[in-house]
Amino acid sequence: MPEYWEVAKDYLINSDALLGNIIKKYSYAKLVSHKNPFITLVKSILGQQISVKVADILYQRLLIICQTNINPENIYLCKDTSLQQIGLSRQKINYLKNIAIFFLDSPHRLENNYFLNNDANIIYDELIEIKGIGPWTIDMFLIFHCLKPDILPLKDIGLINSIKNNYNISNLSATDLNHKIIELSKNWKPWRTVATFYLWCDIDDNVVQY
Template sequence: MSCPSYWVEAKEYLADKDKILAYLISLYPDETIINYHNPFYTLVKAIIGQQISVNAANAISKRLESLLGTISIETYLAMDSEALRQCGLSRPKISYITNIAQAFEQGILTPQIWPMMSDQEVISQLISIKGIGLWTAQMFLIFHLHRSDILPLADLGLINAIQRHYGQSQRLTKGEIQELSQVWKPYRTVATWYLWRSLDPIPVQY
C-alpha cells in the first residue's frame, strides 16, 4: 500500500488557498488515500460503491473478501454467481465485474501503459467496458492511479459536502462548483477527499 507522492505538498497548498479546507485538513492530519496496487480490486470496490452509501459498500466488500479470500480476477471468475449474490452484489454489478475481469484477461484494459496516458485517455478506455461510467473511472483515477486533479461532479457525497461547507442557504450549481474549485487546482483530488472525509465516519478507500 502507498499514498500519493504529492499528498503533503497538496495539503499545504490547499490549506494556504482555502480556509475551509485548511480546517478540514487539520481534523485529519495523518489520513490519506491508499493505493492497494491492484487495479482489478480498485475497480471492483468502485463498482460495489456505485449508488450506495460508504457503509453499505464496505459491508459488501468485506463479505466478498471473506468469500474469495483475495479479490482477484481468478478468484472472482471461479466463484458461483449465487454465492456472489449472497454477499450483497446485485445481478447487474456481478455482470459488470465479470466484464471487467474478462477485459483484463483479453487485454482490452492495459494497466501497463496507464501511467503514460492522460486522464481522459484512461477514462475513455475504462468507459468502453459495460458497467464502468464516468464516476467509476474517476474513482479509479483517484484511488489507483493517484491522479492529482480529479473533481467527480457526479458524486453526490462531494456535492453534498461542498453544499454544506460553501453553499450556506443557496443551492450551488455545477458551474458554480467548477468555478469554486479553480482555486484547488492542481490538487482537486485532495480537496475532494477531505470534503468526503468531512461527511463520512470512516475514510473513503477503493
C-alpha cells in the same frame, strides 16, 4: 500516500481558508492506494450508490467466497448465485464479470505501471468501453489507483453534500450547484484530488479507500 500530498495540502490551505480549516482538522488522514487496478475497480463497483459501510461489508463477503484472493479469474468463475447470496444485485454481478473479462483478455493491464504511465484521458477512453463503468467509477480509479492529483468527481454524492454543507449552497438547483462547484474548484487546481479527499473526510471520517 502520494509524493505530492504535503505540497498540495499547503497550497490548498493558503488558497481556500474554509477548505484549509477542514484540511487542518483531518490532517491525519491520507489517501492510500493498494496498487491493484482490478481491486480498485471491483471496490468502485461495489460502492456505487451505497454507503461506505455497506460497501465494506460486501467486499469482506466477496473476499470470503473468493478465498481471500479477488482476481479476474476467480470473479469470472464465481457462480452468480453465490454472488447474489452475499447481497450483490444482478446488475453489479454483470459489471464485475465485465471487469474480469476486461483483464482476462489483456492480462498486461494488471501490471503496476500500465495505467500509471497513461494520461487520464487515455485511461478514460479505455475504461468507458466496459459496460458498468461510467464517469464516477473512472474518477475513483484515477484517484485511488492512478493517484492523479487533479481529479474532481462531480457526480460523487459525498463530495456534493460536503460542498453544499460547508459552502452554504444547498439552496441551488442541480445545474447551478454544478456550476458553483466548478467555480469553487478553480482555487483548488492543480490539487483537486486532495481537496476532494478532505471534503470527503468532513462528510464521513470513515473515508472510502478504493
